[in-house]
Amino acid sequence: MNIVVIGGGAGGASFAARMRRLDNSAKIDILEETNETSIASCGLPYFVGDVISNRENIQVATPQLFKQAFDIDIHLMTKAEKIDAKAKTVTTTDGQVFPYDKLILSTGGAPFVPPIKGLEKKPSFTLKTLKNADTIKAFLKETTPKSLLVVGGGFIGVEVAENLVHQGIQTTLVDIAPQVLPPLDADMVCQIHEHMTEKGVKLILGDGIKEITEKGALLSSGKELSADGIVLALGIRPQTQIAKDAGIELTPKGAIKTNEFMQTNFKDIYACGDSVAVKDFVNQEENMVALAGPANREGRLIADHILGKAPYPYTGTQGTGIVKVFDMTAAFTGNNEKQLQAKNIPYEKMIVWKASHAGYYPDAKPLVLKVLYGKDGTIFGAQAVGYDGVDKRIDVIATVMRLHGKTTDLRDAELCYAPPYSSAKDPVNIIGMAIENIRQGLMRPYFGTSFEGMFVVDVRSNEAFEKGHLPEAVNIPLENIKESLDKFPKDKPILIHCQTGYRSYVAVRILMENGFENVYSYAGGYKQYSTEIKGALK
Ligand SMILES: Cc1cc2nc3c(=O)[nH]c(=O)nc-3n(C[C@H](O)[C@H](O)[C@H](O)COP(=O)(O)OP(=O)(O)OC[C@H]3O[C@@H](n4cnc5c(N)ncnc54)[C@H](O)[C@@H]3O)c2cc1C
Numbered sequence: 001m002n003i004v005v006i007g008g009g010a011g012g013a014s015f016a017a018r019m020r021r022l023d024n025s026a027k028i029d030i031l032e033e034t035n036e037t038s039i040a041s042c043g044l045p046y047f048v049g050d051v052i053s054n055r056e057n058i059q060v061a062t063p064q065l066f067k068q069a070f071d072i073d074i075h076l077m078t079k080a081e082k083i084d085a086k087a088k089t090v091t092t093t094d095g096q097v098f099p100y101d102k103l104i105l106s107t108g109g110a111p112f113v114p115p116i117k118g119l120e121k122k123p124s125f126t127l128k129t130l131k132n133a134d135t136i137k138a139f140l141k142e143t144t145p146k147s148l149l150v151v152g153g154g155f156i157g158v159e160v161a162e163n164l165v166h167q168g169i170q171t172t173l174v175d176i177a178p179q180v181l182p183p184l185d186a187d188m189v190c191q192i193h194e195h196m197t198e199k200g201v202k203l204i205l206g207d208g209i210k211e212i213t214e215k216g217a218l219l220s221s222g223k224e225l226s227a228d229g230i231v232l233a234l235g236i237r238p239q240t241q242i243a244k245d246a247g248i249e250l251t252p253k254g255a256i257k258t259n260e261f262m263q264t265n266f267k268d269i270y271a272c273g274d275s276v277a278v279k280d281f282v283n284q285e286e287n288m289v290a291l292a293g294p295a296n297r298e299g300r301l302i303a304d305h306i307l308g309k310a311p312y313p314y315t316g317t318q319g320t321g322i323v324k325v326f327d328m329t330a331a332f333t334g335n336n337e338k339q340l341q342a343k344n345i346p347y348e349k350m351i352v353w354k355a356s357h358a359g360y361y362p363d364a365k366p367l368v369l370k371v372l373y374g375k376d377g378t379i380f381g382a383q384a385v386g387y388d389g390v391d392k393r394i395d396v397i398a399t400v401m402r403l404h405g406k407t408t409d410l411r412d413a414e415l416c417y418a419p420p421y422s423s424a425k426d427p428v429n430i431i432g433m434a435i436e437n438i439r440q441g442l443m444r445p446y447f448g449t450s451f452e453g454m455f456v457v458d459v460r461s462n463e464a465f466e467k468g469h470l471p472e473a474v475n476i477p478l479e480n481i482k483e484s485l486d487k488f489p490k491d492k493p494i495l496i497h498c499q500t501g502y503r504s505y506v507a508v509r510i511l512m513e514n515g516f517e518n519v520y521s522y523a524g525g526y527k528q529y530s531t532e533i534k535g536a537l538k
Helices: 010-022 041-048 063-070 130-143 155-165 186-198 241-245 292-307 337-342 390-402 407-412 427-439 462-467 482-487 502-513 525-535
Strands: 002-006 027-031 073-075 080-084 089-092 097-099 102-105 109-111 147-151 170-175 201-205 209-212 216-219 224-226 230-232 236-238 269-271 321-325 328-334 348-355 366-373 379-386 455-458 494-497 519-522
Touching: 002 010, 002 097, 010 027, 010 063, 010 102, 010 292, 041 130, 041 155, 063 073, 080 241, 102 292, 147 155, 147 216, 155 170, 155 186, 155 201, 155 230, 155 321, 186 201, 186 321, 186 328, 186 366, 186 379, 186 525, 269 292, 321 390, 328 390, 337 379, 348 427, 348 525, 366 390, 366 407, 366 427, 366 525, 379 390, 390 407, 390 427, 407 427, 494 502, 494 525, 502 519, 519 525
Parallel strands: 002 027, 002 102, 027 073, 102 269, 147 170, 147 230, 170 201, 455 494, 494 519
Antiparallel strands: 080 089, 089 097, 109 236, 209 216, 216 224, 321 328, 328 379, 348 366, 366 379
16 A cells, blocks of 8 residues: 655654554655654744754654654655645655555644735744754854844744743743733733743733834834844644645635544545644534644544554544743643633633642642533633643543543542642642532632622731732631621622632631622632732733
């Protein structure tokens, strides 16, 4: 069997290696237009920042290794130009013709570069390939720029900004959206804004680049910035022209359509990775998600389907991701509030602040966890931000979601515990318990930063109250609640807050047991409120 793969990145290489492990006889050719294959794209920002200093470490596998270990031929600097789906051939720009029995498209995405007036006035870069990273590194070394502008606050823009700051470069990140890291909701990303600003990134959000100037950039707001160069990190667009020309069906956004076995409308042409449309695991609708994990899993699945030994379908992409932001980590899985609202999916939410491990063991760090769920306990998504243990909380919830677990499963999950690692009730258990309390009507959470018409009470100590509290709050410490019931009005909503949301929940229970019905606990407490206020950039 002749197998041709277009694209030697994550999906293509993963497919080819699996194919060879399952079948020794197939002839496998990978066509790759650049002079790199199997590079660790995800490590590129850290290579730019010299955190990964050895260039060879970025090259996960070489063509020689593929040949020796797998008997796979990788043709570098070989661009596939035309697919003839009838004759079953691929023609390259240098005139080679590769006949195929099965063709796999893993052409990935290309960095999106919009037309920006004056872009030629400053050195500008994108970061997709090792060559791009080499170019940026050479620029940094040769010109030692004082200041750089990063345009786009997705995970690549944020990682690049961090790595530039590490090298002493004044770094400004501009994004037209009011926040960085779009998978996070505004109430979760606020901490990241604050942290990036503290670490020296000048964040300008809700503003776009109007023009690149001799000095740097002119923004839509009229603001002028100085910059010696620009890194454009504005996302990617699927590279699917070759597929389109061959009559392969695309979505309106230009991604390749496939069935659950990653077959296109031509049954012998498969596609995987960043260039395909996937089914969103949560809302079941078509989506485009550029992540290495899905690309690898899709590639692997294609090999199993071709050989028909134990074919299994692709069950959708959840969009589970993680990003390091200086000393912090943000991770997410499933749908966020914006996505659920766009799909008209009714949802509830809960936020808890906990320590990364037992508070009495040294170095426990704050961690905030948010879960979005349906009335029946279906988990739609989760987000976490903190310094330690963020990944495992989101990985646990992502797994529960993948197994179609419910919020009760978060409450009941038996997770490993010893003081240096967690608490007897892990943050995942705590949020599950809190959600079940809400579902049972034991407590109502309150979110946001507007408290008009509410009677706001801080149930922390007087000392904590003096240091800061929700606007207009009165201070009635938890231990005094029972003897102060006459101070609580019955004709307006009562909002209770504490530091992180536990004592306010206890206070809410006391009030409800005493006949108060219109009572809310501020989710995440004063910690959440003050973080939202500080991280909401002007
Ligand atoms: C800087 C950076 C950081 C990232 N960090 C993360 C991360 O932390 N976590 C994560 O999950 N994901 C991350 N990603 C995304 C991840 O790398 C991609 O999702 C993944 O590589 C997609 O695999 P793919 O096979 O679809 O495409 P790619 O790996 O992009 O491979 C596509 C290949 O096809 C080749 N090609 C295209 N057209 C042709 C043609 N006509 N002929 C021949 N060759 C062609 C291209 O040259 C390319 O090598 C990052 C990406 C970048 C750029």
